[in-house]
Amino acid sequence: MSAGVDLSEFFDTFFDEADELLTNMEQQLLNLDLDQPDPDVLNGIFRAAHSIKGGAGTFGCFEELAKTTHLLENLLDLIRHGEMPLRQDMIDLFLETKDVLTEQVAAYRGSEKPDQQVYERICAQLRQLALEQQQGGAAGAPAPAPAAPAAAPQAAPAAAAVPAGDLPIRIRISRIQDKDVEPLVNEMALMGEILHRDHSGGDLSLWLQTTTPADDLEAVCCFIVNADQVSVTREAVPGAAPAAAAPAPAPAPASAAAPAPVAAPAPAPAAEHAPAPDAAEPAGTRDAGESADKSGGANGVKAHKPKESGTIRVGVEKVDQIINLVGELVITQAMLLQTSQTLDPVLHDRLLNGIEQLERNARDLQEAVMSIRMMPMDYVFSRFPRVVRENATKLGKRIRLVTKGQATELDKSLIERIIDPLTHLVRNSLDHGLETPDVRIAQGKDPEGTLILSAQHNGGQIIIDVIDDGAGLNRERILKKAIASGFPVSEATPDDELWQLIFAPGFSTAEKVTDISGRGVGMDVVRRNIQSMGGHVQLSSRKGEGTTTRIVLPLTLAILDGMSVRVGEETFILPLSHVTESMQATEDQIHRISETEQVLHVRGEYLPIVALHEVFNVGQAETDLTRAIAVILQAEDQRFALMVDHLIGQHQVVVKNLETNYRKVPGISAATILGDGSVALIVDVFALRRTTSLRAGAAA
Structure with missing residues (x-):
């Protein structure tokens, strides 16, 4: 890396x-745990803050982020070393600081400056907490070492009079350019306490008191200078009194051996990235690691190169481009396969075997590429502990969150779109489902309610459940509201049908509107959003025992297992996940219930009949229902019979966005390209289900 390299190309990775x-x-x-905080957890929080601070300081243009994390790191360091007792208000402040840091990162990502008022407010709160600790702990604990030694050279021996194994680290940069000196000093100041500085003869030497491993220090230096310019050893500060039992340090270069009286051991410019501790900020910040440098022997010379990372960051747009190319490859393979079916298998044996091998490789490649887009559900579930914690406090409830199946994977495009619907369902359970402790005790329940979020794979779908052990849905109140709103329901309406009314626009039985839920504008949006992802939502509840909301989604929207059917001269694709069976109906199975409506009697169940040629106005289609094929489809809680002319077969299809390439077509969710190059439309099963519901309502 050259000395003048532009670091902006690494911004996205850092963000x-x-x-x-x-x-x-x-x-x-x-x-x-407030009473017995886990040291590993405390160290993990500290490392996160330190890593962000170090990265922000390395780039030198994220000042607010570096300073905020520096203040946070100081406090975390005191807590993890037992010098400051952990309190609930501290955790609240640290969580608020995390939110501010998230906003700062988002602002820098958008090439904007973070909100200055928010930045100053959170820094003032962190400094105030540090000041309270400093004033309260001064009598009972020795004062920490100052952040920088006094200007006089005599200060160096006090800083360096340590056991031999704790000699400071000397970073020597040879052939350094003048313009790189201060940026490098600034970065090292973020890594620890600079005890001594010597810049002469074109070389820069810094003596650093730090727990940061030598490999990390060298890596930071290499953002500014080349690796062959950097050497890292453990040596006493020039002029310092050696420890009694200290082994002789490695000979220092001539440029560093001269005891030049440097008046400023810690350079002032470092304050740009690491503000000097003041009365409101504990001095002597401990830095990056959990232990002293482990990289070498007596002189701390590193023994090996750091292990290469096992991951690589790739932009989503690049993955999407690969997926599109693989999709085109699959289409081309399907065309070759269809053409090859006309060839003589004896004369073209090698060609046909090659096409068969290509088909297998294309499917394996497609599955491998699709797996790149898959993300664990923990990406979604991880944001709910805080939602539950804050809302439970606001509502005066005790709620325990249980998550299951966090490793279950879902397509990235779906996993980001499912966050809002899940958040609404969780808030509903917190606000309306789970009771307050006194109510639960009166009902013989545990005063602490339980909210379960679970995810699991089922074939080509993912099932996400939101389960609470609260009061359950109030049938009487929902029925009363439904009748008043004009819905065709009665006392005989089954629970499962009644619960579905909750997803009707504007339907809410909340006794009061809160800032958490209950406005009656959410559940219909939840269902529409889930349906737009090719999924459906189911609701079940028992009074006094709780409510379960189940979301069923396809694993991905990029490929689809489909059943191709023929209607007239047109080919349509039915999502295979919605197909339960197919059959040819007999006359005694078909019953007319009105001039326009007919039902199919299948094993004691009467299913509405939808003729696909009527929905899309397809000519030359089979109109005799006894000669057509009935495909039984399941959409949400309803089954219906879709009448088509012929079944062609089952295969995977590459989903193409019809609205982007053409326009929105009612009843069609997407399109695909068949092996002969023709376009086939993918049927929106939910739109057909709504059509049957509207017809049933009109007939009633």
């Missing part, structure tokens, strides 16, 4: 890593 670290920090803060 992504900062977001991950902040997410982990929030989870660990929420998991802290």
